[in-house]
């Protein structure tokens with residue numbers, strides 16, 4: 001049995017659970033699933049699948065050092081949506097990310113994957129100043145670089161799981177139709193979509209498996225975890241064919257939250273990752289087998305039956 005431990009943050013969530021599953025399936029590493037409550041239903045399920053489960057809070061650096069003891073590598077993610085985190089202010093995610101980098105450095109972690117997003121303020125040249133959860137993650141990238149901890153950055157696409165997690169795809173009342181609703185998005189602008197469950201864990205695993213033997217290609221580089229590049233209009237057509245019911249794209253005016261509105265307006269205007277091929281050919285070369293949105297749409301058919 002492997003003695004190479006990877007600490008996975010956010011393990012009870014969408015991203016981290018994909019990483020834990022991929023690590024378990026592969027067998028090269030043991031996943032140590034980090035949670036604030038190791039007795040929760042989700043944590044108990046991870047234990048049953050074969051993951052180690054350890055309790056820590058990103059606000060508590062001593063707890064981080066404890067769970068990183070004996071760990072070779074870290075998958076690091078912070079959660080913008082957690083009310084306990086956002087209650088601490090706009091830059092809370094940056095503080096959490098820095099805590100994790102400090103703890104990784106103190107415990108001599110050999111490799112750190114940071115789940116990140118572009119810096120909206122910088123990319124938009126100051127036009128979009130309110131997308132704190134992007135800028136904070138990007139600021140942690142700088143901190144990680146300066147720390148000297150060997151690392152890669154993994155930029156994520158828009159989660160296909162948002163369709164049900166955030167109700168982006170909902171039935172139209174009294175009809176057989178569905179609406180794919182995304183605020184402030186040009187119907188023809190591309191979105192960079194990741195099927196997190198199937199593809200994100202693979203991306204993290206490929207980097208973990210090759211950070212030593214492909215050091216120069218992997219360390220200090222930024223990779224793009226996106227399964228497909230499609231406009232929402234194209235995505236609606238794919239969903240329509242697979243779900244066998246009419247799906248139309250609707251760009252709603254506002255979410256009622258300035259930060260989310262600006263996030264979507266930024267993505268529509270600038271694109272998340274306009275200067276790279278999608279799927280990322282470097283990840284394909286490292287062994288990632290990305291799925292298509294056609295495959296995704298067929299798989300989720302029963303949710304919208």
Ligand SMILES: NC(=O)c1ccc[n+]([C@@H]2O[C@H](COP(=O)([O-])OP(=O)(O)OC[C@H]3O[C@@H](n4cnc5c(N)ncnc54)[C@H](OP(=O)(O)O)[C@@H]3O)[C@@H](O)[C@H]2O)c1
Nearest residue numbers: 010011012013014015035036057058078079080156158159
């Ligand atoms: N939705 C999208 O399209 C999208 C796209 C790109 C990036 N993102 C980013 O993804 C992030 C959220 O990831 P997700 O959707 O995978 O999360 P999620 O499903 O909402 O789960 C949140 C995870 O974070 C953990 N967590 C929260 N606060 C913590 C703390 N203080 N200490 C330790 N663990 C903590 C939770 O663990 P416990 O509750 O078990 O402690 C849980 O595992 C957000 O920051 C968002 O910006 C989202």
